[in-house]
Amino acid sequence: MARRSMIVCVLVALCLPAAAPAQALTCDGSLTAGPQPTISNGGASAVGVSAKAGRWGVGQRTEFGSTTKQFAVSLHWDGARWVKVQMANARAFEPKTLAVFGAKAWTAGRRSDPSTGGGDAGSAIERWNGTSWRRASHVPAVMNAGTTSVWAIGGSSRRDIWAGGATIVNNGWRVVMLHWDGGSWSRVPAPLPLPVDAFDGDFRLTSIAASAPDDAWAVGFAFPFGQQSFALHWDGTAWSIVNPSVPDAPSNNSLSDVAARGSEVWAVGTAGGAPLLLRWNGAAWTRMPSPKTGFAANHIEAVAIGSTVLIGGSGYSGIAPNPSLEYYRWESPGSWVPLSAPVSAIGDLSFSPMGEVIAAGGSLGQPSQILDGCL
Secondary structure, eight states: OHHHHHHHHHHHHHTSOSOOOOOOOOOSSOOBOOSOOOOTTEEEEEEEEETTTEEEEEEEEEEOSSSOEEEEEEEEEOSSSEEEOOOTTGGGEEEEEEEEETTEEEEEEEEEEGGGTSEEEEEEEEEEOSSOEEEOOSOOGGGGSTTOEEEEEEEEETTEEEEEEEEEETTEEEEEEEEEOSSOEEEOOOOOSSOOOTTSOOEEEEEEEEEETTEEEEEEEEOSSSBEEEEEEEOSSOEEEOOOOOTTSTTBEEEEEEEEETTEEEEEEEETTEEEEEEEOSSSEEEOOOSOOOOSEEEEEEEEESSSEEEEEEEEOSSSSSSEEEEEEEETTTEEEEOOOSSSEEEEEEEOTTSEEEEEEEOTTSOOEEEEEEO
């Protein structure tokens, strides 16, 4: 394990600006909180890591006054501290998701119009090109619609990126799927996975992951009759519906994250107040054992696949301390091993092929923190 830790640190250091070396990580799966960025009324909500791009975090901060102003936050680890990096449209952009491949990073989120007090102005995608953040140009026109929300991004490489969400057309919901092929963005048709319309409340595509150009996944939930989760699969030609069956909570379940690496695909969320953990067996979703059950509200927010599977979230038992930590490593043939972290809730996880883990999380009443470790 010590040897892997050394390799990770050397590879990352070669790709970052010259700085004092970071504290060596203990490769036992535990997460630690090093020096944290100073962000007033905000923090990172999404994180990512690669050998060439290093560690990244994106989120938002708020300024309160006669008018409330919100600004995008971008953070990069320079080897000793988190450095704030200016985004192309910081005042009018709310990044919600992050994907890092090679030396590039991608983020997607909502845009607002400062001239109208922050009214909806559609969605936007920004890319870190190795030097600066640039807003994606020549995106399909649907991105500019005020009713369009694109809050999920993922892919298999820097030339195979998916961004997804939803929009309202003629009083009805439609899935929005955009694809980057390395040169341009295009809209790709996708089916509506659940029978919702504009009056049913909401439709959220929460996460996208891909392991190859012909193997991508998207998950989320909607409110057609209660709350129901959905899943879509891309086979290189078309998106198809592969919704999970949740018979114990058919109208009270949702999926918050999906991860894919080769034939290994996991999706996580909540069902009836208990964790919802699903694994794709090649033909259908299989319900996996949960590390905890019986809590009033127990939500797994994040999943990441590297040399193993990691999950993170929060659980509310009604007994202090509250919430209780949910951060686990999958151990075959079928058990979860608890791992330590200095926060009580983990909202995002990234697990690089090198074995480095980065997470965003926090405790009740405390600012969000960026955590790291390795396996």
